[in-house]
Every structure is written in C-alpha cells, then in structure tokens.
Amino acid sequence: MKGMSRTQGDRVEARARKSGEAAESLRAEEELAREAWAPLFELIQEQMRQFPVLAAEFELSPVQAHALRMLGYEPQPMSALAGHLSCDASNVTGLVDRLEGRGLVERRNAEHDRRVKLLCLTEAGQEVRRRLMERMAEPPAAISALSSAELRMLRDVMRRAVEKLGAPGGKPD
C-alpha cells in the first residue's frame, strides 16, 4: 500500500534478519518481483528484436534511432550523448558525422566553453524524430489486446514504477 521508494538488496536482507516472519515475507516479495519481471522481460526481448526493423523503416540504424530520440530536447554536448548511449565518446564522433551528413543533426559551438560542441536537430531531423517517436508510441499487439481494466492497471502500476527511475527522458513533446 505505501509504495515508498525502497532500495532493496542488502538493506532488505539486513532488516529481514530481525524477524523470521519478516524475512519470509520479504523473500516472497522478491519472488513476486521475479515473477512479475519474467513476462515483462519476454516482451522486452521481443521489442529489442524488433527495434532494428522499426528503425529501418526510417532508414536509420538502431543506434542512430536511439540517438535521434535522445536529441529531442535541448542541445546537448557530444559527451552527454555518449552518456545516454553508454558508449565511448570517440564512437559518437562518427555517429554524429553520419547524422550530420544526412542533414538530421547540427554541431554548434557552445559559447561558454569552446571545447564542447552542442548537438541539435535540424528541421529535417525534428521531422524524422517526430515520426519515429509516433511510431514507437504504437503499442504492440500483446498490449493492445488487453482489456480496458487490465490496461488501466498496467498503466497505473507502470507509471508508478518508472517514476522511481528519475525519468531522464520522456515527458516533453
């Protein structure tokens, strides 16, 4: 009921050791989390498998699509994009080269620091991104086949879940 943010793992086990019943209950909850995670993970795998196909609809590689998604908000330095993509900075250079070559992205100099280059979408880039995001917002068959009641539950629970992630990118637009 009170779904306070609860950093699990060690802390949970430490508390659990204080009482046999509590320990049992917590282990049950952990098991429950695994059970809930399993089908979710199935869906994720399926989506991961399809993502390259989806990106190809826009003649983008998976990484390019991901990058485009991340560049939707305000201009970001290359290093920030590298962070979002969890990859080396040197990787981003070539990636941006190709996106820039296609006229989807622009490098601009930051006035406060001449080392950094800010990435922003061009008009064309914004348009492609808009269509891409729209396409990605289409729920897959597995989801849209659920009943209204199920959808409502799913929505509410998942909203509460992602709230706890700190929500690095997803609200605007």
Added chain:
Amino acid sequence: MKGMSRTQGDRVEARARKSGEAAESLRAEEELAREAWAPLFELIQEQMRQFPVLAAEFELSPVQAHALRMLGYEPQPMSALAGHLSCDASNVTGLVDRLEGRGLVERRNAEHDRRVKLLCLTEAGQEVRRRLMERMAEPPAAISALSSAELRMLRDVMRRAVEKLGAPGGKPD
C-alpha cells in the same frame, strides 16, 4: 511471419466506423493502450541501454548474449538462429565462429540432411548461459520497488499479455 506488426490500427478504425459509440469506445481503448505502453516503453529503453553492460559482465557482446539465450533448448540449425536474431544467415557464420572459438558452442552435422549444421551448447556454454539467464531474471530497481499488490497485478496482466505472443522461447529451463 509476415506483417503482424501493423495489424491493429487499421482494423480497429474499420470496425469503429460501424457505430458512433463503439468508435468512441474503441478510440478510448486505443488511447488507453498508448498510455499503458508509454511507461512500459520507458522501461524497455532503459533496459536496452543496459543490456550491453549486462552482457559485458560475462565478456559477451550483446548479440552473443542474445544468441546464447536462444540456444538454450534443443540443437538448432544456423538458419533458425538467424531467424531468432532477425539477421542474415551470413552474419551467423562469424558469430558462431567466435562462440565456437571460445568453446561455448558446437557445430554438429545433422544426419537427416548433410547441408545443415546443428548448434548446441557445450558444457561451458550451458554454464555461462545459466548464469546469464539468472542474472537477466533479476528484476530492475523500478520493478522490485513496487508493492506486493502492484507486483501481483503486474504479473497477472503481463502473463496474459505475453500469452498472446505465441511464446516462441521462454517456458522451459
């Protein structure tokens, strides 16, 4: 295995046109599906981002990890793996070369057809796969932070959702 992806949209609208009320209800349900999908998609993006890191824990590339996951059941021909990975057959050759080079996978000749080579995990491969799967079954913080009631709902709804996928790989083990 043709175009399952786009089914719902058009068909829903076609049915909707038959009745004003029904149309409204269906549009509402579609909107609901989008609302439920959005936070789910957030989570998926986050997991996709983390997957390479997770695979690296086992010194595997993302594709290798995915392949290992798919090879858990019975021996499969290379073409089947290509299908699971949604990639060209020629791609699988090199991939399997490297996995075989590491002693995780074996090519065996199928007796019923001398063209096909069946892929099976070695002992070492099974062990790595076991640990990999165990690691992937750990729910992320966003999920395990939910309450028991929420987890139960999520589990039940998601189980019903993935049932409709035909479940190509996920039960055994």
Added chain:
DNA sequence: TCTCAATGGTTGAGAATCTCAATTGTCGAG
C-alpha cells in the same frame, strides 16, 4: 537415372559500430 531449381551454409566486399590509446585545443586552479 539424370537434371536442375531450391536450400543451408560459407566467403568476400564494404559499411557501421564499437573500444582503446594517443592527440589537439581549451579550461581552470594553483
């Protein structure tokens, strides 16, 4: 039986993606 199109896998060319190490230009603290 012989032929031949289709199939499973491999090879080679070429592009994109990735990491690591080294480089260049810039910033900021001592």
Added chain:
DNA sequence: CTCGACAATTGAGATTCTCAACCATTGAGA
C-alpha cells in the same frame, strides 16, 4: 603562467551487419 583535467577527434583493430556470389546437398520431375 603552468599544469592537470576535460571535450572532441583521429587511427588502429575487432565485431557486427548486409548483400551478392558461391559450393554442396537435396528433392522432385523428365
């Protein structure tokens, strides 16, 4: 002003990917 830190780039080398061409085998039909 100097020096370590930082942003981005470059270059080498590995992996992943697609496409086209290829080889061996299969299965079916003349």
